């Protein structure tokens with residue numbers, strides 16, 4: 475990675491985090507490691523040898539490091555203060571918007587000081603994008619942390635083509651209307667030419683929100699807003715299109731990883747260390763209240779109590795990756811989950827035979843792939859999830875044809891993965907039945923279901939997602955204006 479002087483780019487990505495992690499060795503040497511997320515792979519596939527810039531937070535508070543290059547990608551860090559991290563990231567993003575956009579599973583917290591921080595940090599991102607975007611560039615803004623950036627950017631740089639993609643659900647207006655800053659948020663979003671969502675329902679919710687909150691006119695997937703004569707953010711008239719562009723994974727890359735000799739050997743080792751059970755059930759989630767881990771544990775506990783499953787023949791492995799541990803709701807959830815796992819193991823494990831293997835840790839990609847290969851039944855039971863990439867990774871890793879996927883109806887993935895064992899995680903009796911079917915169904919039927927799921931993911935991978943988004947953005951209504959004078 476080489477540092478270089480200020481340059482501008484025809485394609486700019488803006489996301490809360492940069493796709494790299496910093497590590498500092500004991501002698502103070504700083505190195506950056508690319509985080510192997512799907513988004514980086516997707517971006518590489520659409521860059522077509524052109525250079526692009528990625529604007530994002532480097533993951534620690536304080537001064538932003540200088541911009542630097544990582545291959546064809548120019549990384550442009552945005553500096554967040556400790557207060558920004560608390561109020562913008564942990565506060566407004568993760569304790570206001572996240573619960574509001576996920577069906578209010580826990581009550582959202584509304585603080586005016588958090589909203590001010592959200593505006594302030596969105597301005598910082600806007601400054602950074604405006605600095606690196608070339609005349610007429612395409613800017614792709616990601617996710618709920620940056621919903622004001624489209625309008626802030628358009629006010630500064632009307633020459634840009636601006637797209638926004640929401641990785642999480644967009645709530646129905648009946649819930650969205652709770653937000654004290656609902657109109658400003660929609661005005662922020664309407665700075666984009668194209669707004670991409672995971673499901674058609676999310677796009678519809680957004681369009682209904684524009685009509686009901688702003689009084690905008692909506693025809694099909696196009697929203698027209700006459701603007702407001704108040705000089706506030708995004709006051710000008712706007713035309714934008716909203717549509718669904720479901721995200722996916724780097725299917726070929728993940729298949730290759732899962733098929734590598736190291737991962738295969740590790741899968742065999744994991745199965746043996748679990749005592750070679752007949753059936754391994756697996757859950758892999760960030761430890762988040764949206765993921766339905768408690769409902770899943772409840773179903774498992776009842777199945778054990780009913781005598782339908784028992785160790786050592788059947789064992790359940792739950793990986794709960796640490797997440798947002800400074801937010802109260804996440805600390806409470808962790809306590810509840812760990813108390814439940816303790817109770818289940820106390821009641822149903824025997825020396826050497828564990829009912830629930832609970833792992834509150836992060837693992838490398840190889841270990842994840844090996845775990846997927848071991849899982850006879852994968853339990854993906856969120857109460858609400860924008861997409862859920864774990865479901866897509868699981869079917870891709872099982873290219874041997876085995877396995878079964880239990881998938882909540884409340885995930886974006888369920889729209890596409892109709893051959894999964896679909897379930898309503900709130901219905902514990904139904905969930906138990908579905909898990910048992912996934913364990914006991916005829917192997918030939920299970921293989922057919924898995925083959926169909928794998929085909930779907932292979933054909934709709936992250937590369938096709940990124941191309942579809944950029945094509946929709948290109949085709950969106952509205953011509954870029956001539957560039958305004960940009961302050962340096």
Ligand code: GDG
Pocket residue numbers: 641642721758759760795835836837838839842859860861862863864867
């Ligand atoms: C948001 C939306 C949407 C998890 N633990 C480890 C690990 N992971 C990986 C998984 C998967 C990713 O993290 C999680 O993605 P999900 O889609 O399941 O969920 P969110 O983090 O909530 O993501 C979601 C997504 O954005 C994309 O648009 O699908 O709906 O909520 O790739 O495998 N990876 C490694 N170690 C872990 O411990 N290496």
